[in-house]
Amino acid sequence: MTEAALTNSIRTLRFLNGEMTQAELGQRIGVTRQTIAAIEAGKYSPSLEAAFRIADVFGKRVDEVFQRPTPTPPGNAARAATPSSDARTQ
Amino acid sequence: MMSCIFALMEATSDTTSTISYRERVAWVSLAAFTLPYIPYFAWLRFKAGPVADMPVLQLVLPFALAAGSSAVLYGLGRLWLWLRFRDDARLPLDERDRAIARRSLSVAYGILIAGMIVVGGLMPFSRAGWEIVHPTVAFILLAEIVNHGTTVWLYRRGCHD
Numbered sequence: 001m002t003e004a005a006l007t008n009s010i011r012t013l014r015f016l017n018g019e020m021t022q023a024e025l026g027q028r029i030g031v032t033r034q035t036i037a038a039i040e041a042g043k044y045s046p047s048l049e050a051a052f053r054i055a056d057v058f059g060k061r062v063d064e065v066f067q068r069p070t071p072t073p074p075g076n077a078a079r080a081a082t083p084s085s086d087a088r089t090q
Numbered sequence: 091m092m093s094c095i096f097a098l099m100e101a102t103s104d105t106t107s108t109i110s111y112r113e114r115v116a117w118v119s120l121a122a123f124t125l126p127y128i129p130y131f132a133w134l135r136f137k138a139g140p141v142a143d144m145p146v147l148q149l150v151l152p153f154a155l156a157a158g159s160s161a162v163l164y165g166l167g168r169l170w171l172w173l174r175f176r177d178d179a180r181l182p183l184d185e186r187d188r189a190i191a192r193r194s195l196s197v198a199y200g201i202l203i204a205g206m207i208v209v210g211g212l213m214p215f216s217r218a219g220w221e222i223v224h225p226t227v228a229f230i231l232l233a234e235i236v237n238h239g240t241t242v243w244l245y246r247r248g249c250h251d
Contacts, residue, residue, distance in 0.1 A: 031184040034110040041108075043248035044186050 008066045010040050013058045029053040109245075111171070111178035112187045116241040118167030123234045126159035134224060141220040149220055153227075189251045190244045198237035205229025 014020040022036040029050055038044040039054075046054065055062045130152055134141070141149060172179050183191070209226045 031186065032110060032178075032181055034108055034113075035184050035186040037108040038186060038248070041248075044189075045250045047185050050185060 006045050006066050007042065007069055008039065010036070010054065010065060013060065013065065017058060025054070025057060028057050110187065111175055111181065112183065112190070113242060113245040114171050114175065115168070116238045116245070118164060118171060120235065120238040120242060122160050122164035122167060123231055123238065125163065126156045127231055130156035131224075131228060141224065144220075186249065190241055190249050193244060193249065193251065194237050194240040197240050198233045201236050202229065202233035205232065 010025070014022070014025060021033075022040070023033040026033045026036045030053070031046075031050065035044060035046075039046050051062050051066055055065045058065065133152060205225075206229065209222055209229060213222050213225065
């Protein structure tokens with residue numbers, strides 16, 4: 001099983017939006033209350049479409065709602081794997 | 091296992107539970123496929139003796155009893171769930187339910203195919219009759235148990251497709 005890749009601010013955003021319930025949010029984006037609870041708890045990573053719908057409900061961008069804990073840019077990873085590549089090209 | 095099932099069923103009310111209706115159904119299915127058939131296969135393995143020497147009725151009756159118990163258990167479980175969680179039962183599957191069902195079925199399908207290769211491709215060279223029928227039933231049940239078990243596991247531990 002892949003490890004949870006996303007964290008999110010849904011619980012905070014619900015609180016800031018008039019203490020919206022999980023059921024209300026679920027109804028607005030077309031999933032069950034249990035799925036909202038699972039997303040908040042990091043037990044389920046929603047589809048891109050659902051992520052956009054959640055962000056739309058709060059009037060935020062997707063990256064303001066969902067965050068990756070420790071993003072590693074692909075360039076950095078490749079450079080770390082081949083430390084002498086810069087020297088070779090020079 | 092039963093205490094775990096009852097804990098899940100009774101744990102929380104409709105409005106606060108984090109347990110999906112589909113997870114409850116998976117628990118019921120898991121119980122219905124596990125509880126009646128474990129005694130049946132235990133009896134077959136340790137008590138019944140060589141199946142080739144047994145009269146057909148003596149083989150079919152215990153299986154019918156296990157299958158009947160399984161069907162009754164499943165039916166009662168679903169009825170109870172429907173009566174108790176009627177509002178949740180009416181909700182359509184959402185994307186998490188579908189993702190979990192997809193993964194569970196893919197795992198169970200692998201088990202089923204492996205089992206069918208064994209009982210249909212290998213066992214006929216060395217066994218015959220009831221000696222093939224029982225492993226066939228066992229592999230089908232195993233695939234079902236893995237399907238529902240994986241479903242429960244993914245609902246409990248998380249699913250990140």
